[in-house]
Amino acid sequence: xxxxxxxxxxxxxxxxxxxxxxxxxxxxxxxxxxxxxxxxxxxxxxxxxxxxxxxxxxxxxxxxxxxxxxxxxxxxxxxxxxxxxxxxxxxxxxxxxxxxxxxxxxxxxxxxxxxxxxxxxxxxxxxxxxxxxxxxxxxxxxxxxxxxxxxxxxxxxxxxxxxxxxxxxxxxxxxxxxxxxxxxxxxxxxxxxxxxxxxxxxxxxxxxxxxxxxxxxxxxxxxxxxxxxxxxxxxxxxxxxxxxxxxxxxxxxxxxxxxxxxxxxxxxxxxxxxxxxxxxxxxxxxxxxxxxxxxxxxxxxxxxxxxxxxxxxxxxxxxxxxxxxxxxxxxxxxxxxxxxxxxxxxxxxxxxxxxxxxxxxxxxxxxxxxxxxxxxxxxxxxxxxxxxxxxxxxxxxxxxxxxxxxxxxxxxxxxxxxxxxxxxxxxxxxxxxxxxxxxxxxxxxxxxxxxxxxx
Numbered sequence: 358x359x360x361x362x363x364x365x366x367x368x369x370x371x372x373x374x375x376x377x378x379x380x381x382x383x384x385x386x387x388x389x390x391x392x393x394x395x396x397x398x399x400x401x402x403x404x405x406x407x408x409x410x411x412x413x414x415x416x417x418x419x420x421x422x423x424x425x426x427x428x429x430x431x432x433x434x435x436x437x438x439x440x441x442x443x444x445x446x447x448x449x450x451x452x453x454x455x456x457x458x459x460x461x462x463x464x465x466x467x468x469x470x471x472x473x474x475x476x477x478x479x480x481x482x483x484x485x486x487x488x489x490x491x492x493x494x495x496x497x498x499x500x501x502x503x504x505x506x507x508x509x510x511x512x513x514x515x516x517x518x519x520x521x522x523x524x525x526x527x528x529x530x531x532x533x534x535x536x537x538x539x540x541x542x543x544x545x546x547x548x549x550x551x552x553x554x555x556x557x558x559x560x561x562x563x564x565x566x567x568x569x570x571x572x573x574x575x576x577x578x579x580x581x582x583x584x585x586x587x588x589x590x591x592x593x594x595x596x597x598x599x600x601x602x603x604x605x606x607x608x609x610x611x612x613x614x615x616x617x618x619x620x621x622x623x624x625x626x627x628x629x630x631x632x633x634x635x636x637x638x639x640x641x642x643x644x645x646x647x648x649x650x651x652x653x654x655x656x657x658x659x660x661x662x663x664x665x666x667x668x669x670x671x672x673x674x675x676x677x678x679x680x681x682x683x684x685x686x687x688x689x690x691x692x693x694x695x696x697x698x699x700x701x702x703x704x705x706x707x708x709x710x711x712x713x714x715x716x717x718x719x720x721x722x723x724x725x726x727x728x729x730x731x732x733x734x735x736x737x738x739x740x741x742x743x744x745x746x747x748x749x750x751x752x753x754x755x756x757x758x759x760x761x762x763x764x765x766x767x768x769x770x771x772x773x774x775x776x777x778x779x780x781x782x783x784x785x786x787x788x789x790x791x792x793x794x795x796x797x798x799x800x801x802x803x804x805x806x807x808x809x810x811x812x
Contacts, residue, residue: 363651366394366435381417384431388413391435399583399614404442404621411438436648442617443644448601448626450481454572457490457536457544459529461569462603463562463593464577466550469605469631471501473577474547475508476631476639477603482514487542492517492532494525494565495549505547512636515541525549525561526568533569546571554589559596566597573600575628580607580615587618594623601628604642608632616647688745691777692737695730732765736773739763748774 388409395405415434452458460477464470474491481487491509495501499521509516517532529546536544548565551558566574576593578586590602602619607630619627627642737745739762744751751759756770763769 366391366652381413384413384416387431395617398617401584401587401614401618401622404618407621408438408442408617411441432652436652439617439648439651440644442621443642443647444620444626445644447641447643448628449641450573450628451600452481452485452487452543452572457533457541458573459533459544459546459569459571460573460575461546461548461566461571462575462577463548463597463599464550465553465579465589468550468577468579470550470577471495471504471508471547472634473603473605473629473631473639474505474545475512476636477629478509478514478545479512479636480629480639481543482512488540489514489543489545490517490532490536490539490541491515491545491547492528493519493547494528495547496521496523496525496528497549501547501549508636515539525565529565529569554592563596574598575601575603576623576625577603577605578615578619580604580630583614584618586615587622590619590623590625594625599623599625601626603627603629603631603639605631608638688737688740688748688777689742691780692734692745695734695737732763732769733773733776735763736760736765736770748777 391412392405392409395408396402400408412434415438416431450458450460462470462474471493478489478491481489491505491514493502493505493516496519502519502521506516517528517535519528519532525548532544532546535541546569548562549558574597576590576597576599578590580586582589586604590599593599602623602625604616604619604627607616616627616630619625627644630640630642630647632638632640736759739759740751744755744759751770751774756767760767760770
């Protein structure tokens, strides 16, 4: 996400370091580069103009704090301007109303409305502990109704039935009545989309909005459409009293123009961001965290939340207890860790949130890719239970059999065993007195063993 913009900005901001003071002259070239980076990221021109002016006003003549270099001071200013452009803080859904809280989803066809309804239902059910009902008022696409029914089953929420022969207003009113009767906290309404903004579509959704009076009206928009996303959001905002935006397909958007433009153009906050196809790939949009990611500073808070939600705490506690008692760390434990990483969206999803990862050499990033972890898991799965518990048994003929069974080469098996040995040593260090601190000092801020490219 935002790779192009992030790369351009981090390279540009390095040029300002080493100054004793920030002046108009010494930031002129940097601001020009920032402007070009934003335009290339497909950020709307008025947003770019305001952004650059804001950074210039805050920077010129500022005395650099003793604890910061000019580069760090300027980075702070750019980060604050990015946060301001995207809305400063996350705005949650206003669900504290007499149930059911009706949430209407609007947007163009193909933006990901139906998928977003499923993702949001899962988010509200699991993270907010809400009883959720979903309904499709898209009477033009029978496939949309079927798709929502399937998604509802997948995420474990109820889907109110509807057919193409009904009127959207009648469908939603019936769903509201059912939600009241069955005491649902939230009703999510999927509406019809069109391939472009047209009067008929706007007239229909206006009438639906007036009839059902939703507490939230969310505009769902594809991040990959860049500046067009902001313009479409503006058209919808003029027709409907939008309360927020869901930005979808952000994992495929290397530019980031939509995220930086929408708030400025519509005045409405981005409330959620879709980061993949899976039903759990929806995150609350935190402008401060996104600004940190864009500037290569990581997003540790989101990573902590991700680990909190996805890690099997019981399994982790068992492994920790085993290691602390000096009972060793087996290949089965290693495999379980790889499986847990995959459940958190894969290694690259986690690394993207760590500070300074952009500065790693390309070989290290390749070594930590999801393909590499899938390969490692396949190798361990091709071993017998005895081999996983006693890796010293794995010699020549066994290595050939394991490589053949996992579709890999013998050198891949050797590499995995080497990485596992390093991991075992690290776990052994942790189990001793003051082990964790000793291990951290020994690593000297480097990556854990097994995550470095082979020498």
